[in-house]
Amino acid sequence: MWRGGRVSRDKLERLGLKVPVLPTTAVGSYPKFPYLLEARKKFLQGNLSREELLELERKATRDWIELQQEIGLDVLVDGEMYRGDMVTYFAENMDGFALSGLVRSYGNRYYRKPIIVGEVRWTGPITVDWWKFAQGLTEKPVKGMVTGPYTMMDWSFNEYYPSRRDACLALAGAIHKEVAELWRSGAKIIQIDEPAISARPEELDLAIEAMKRVVEGIDAYFIVHICYGAFEFIYPGMLELPVDNFDLEMSNSSLDLVELFRKHPFTKDISFGVVDVHSHVVEEVGLIEERIGKALEVVRPENLWIDPDCGLKTRSVQETIGKLKNMVVAVRKVRERLNG
Numbered sequence: 001m002w003r004g005g006r007v008s009r010d011k012l013e014r015l016g017l018k019v020p021v022l023p024t025t026a027v028g029s030y031p032k033f034p035y036l037l038e039a040r041k042k043f044l045q046g047n048l049s050r051e052e053l054l055e056l057e058r059k060a061t062r063d064w065i066e067l068q069q070e071i072g073l074d075v076l077v078d079g080e081m082y083r084g085d086m087v088t089y090f091a092e093n094m095d096g097f098a099l100s101g102l103v104r105s106y107g108n109r110y111y112r113k114p115i116i117v118g119e120v121r122w123t124g125p126i127t128v129d130w131w132k133f134a135q136g137l138t139e140k141p142v143k144g145m146v147t148g149p150y151t152m153m154d155w156s157f158n159e160y161y162p163s164r165r166d167a168c169l170a171l172a173g174a175i176h177k178e179v180a181e182l183w184r185s186g187a188k189i190i191q192i193d194e195p196a197i198s199a200r201p202e203e204l205d206l207a208i209e210a211m212k213r214v215v216e217g218i219d220a221y222f223i224v225h226i227c228y229g230a231f232e233f234i235y236p237g238m239l240e241l242p243v244d245n246f247d248l249e250m251s252n253s254s255l256d257l258v259e260l261f262r263k264h265p266f267t268k269d270i271s272f273g274v275v276d277v278h279s280h281v282v283e284e285v286g287l288i289e290e291r292i293g294k295a296l297e298v299v300r301p302e303n304l305w306i307d308p309d310c311g312l313k314t315r316s317v318q319e320t321i322g323k324l325k326n327m328v329v330a331v332r333k334v335r336e337r338l339n340g
């Protein structure tokens with residue numbers, strides 16, 4: 001019934017990645033420290049140089065790496081201190097994009113929506129230096145992290161390609177180059193963020209085709225992050241995405257997905273979201289243990305990773321630390337039970 005377990009553990013071992021059972025990790029973004037928020041404001045007003053801002057982004061990355069190590073996460077992220085929006089950031093660093101005026105997205109967030117106005121091209125490394133910098137600060141593996149082609153396409157206006165498919169596949173080719181560069185630089189765990197993937201179930205095949213282009217020929221452990229989705233429409237079909245691990249928002253949806261997994265067994269590794277990133281409340285250790293217990297009803301321990309539902313950038317630094325700490329304590333308790 002579960003085909004994934006042995007295979008993915010073998011792959012981690014072959015890649016030289018030593019992670020314990022129930023590896024703990026984070027999805028990607030962390031809140032920006034007050035000093036960085038202040039610096040970004042000053043930079044936009046023209047009162048801080050790019051180099052000064054960069055120095056503070058490095059400091060913030062260092063601070064988050066240290067915090068994650070103190071908390072005891074097993075697989076780290078760089079925290080995305082250098083990013084604003086996850087799509088705009090990549091669009092700004094590729095050829096073929098212009099930016100719109102401010103557009104309102106979920107809630108009260110405003111951002112500049114990318115517009116595809118020409119051939120999309122990767123012109124050089126985007127995240128690679130950040131990955132190298134973060135990985136250079138720790139012995140623990142740091143995930144390489146990019147936004148996926150389907151989400152880039154879905155969240156941009158397209159004024160150049162004849163179809164959504166053409167735009168998506170062009171983006172896949174460009175993002176493949178970024179992923180290949182991360183891998184050549186030593187990233188062994190690479191996460192492709194595709195939050196938009198569940199928005200149009202009829203385009204799931206396109207998302208799968210695009211992902212194949214992204215990962216083609218690259219021997220890394222791949223994670224896809226998908227959140228706030230109508231999973232009932234794309235599951236189990238989404239298991240065809242050519243990745244090793246699905247990082248899913250579970251807790252905000254009251255673990256409804258677990259019921260879906262009872263009907264159609266989950267055949268790959270899963271990074272199971274155990275804390276809600278939309279809530280200020282720091283979940284109690286006991287509640288997180290319960291959620292991990294739910295996961296273990298449908299996934300074997302060797303297939304299970306534990307993390308928050310999504311990026312934590314909208315939480316405060318203290319809330320983020322609180323949530324991660326309780327998550328790690330809960331995982332340690334469950335590990336003890338599994339061992340004993």
Ligand SMILES: [Zn+2]
Pocket residue numbers: 027195225226227228309310311
């Ligand atoms: Zn997410």
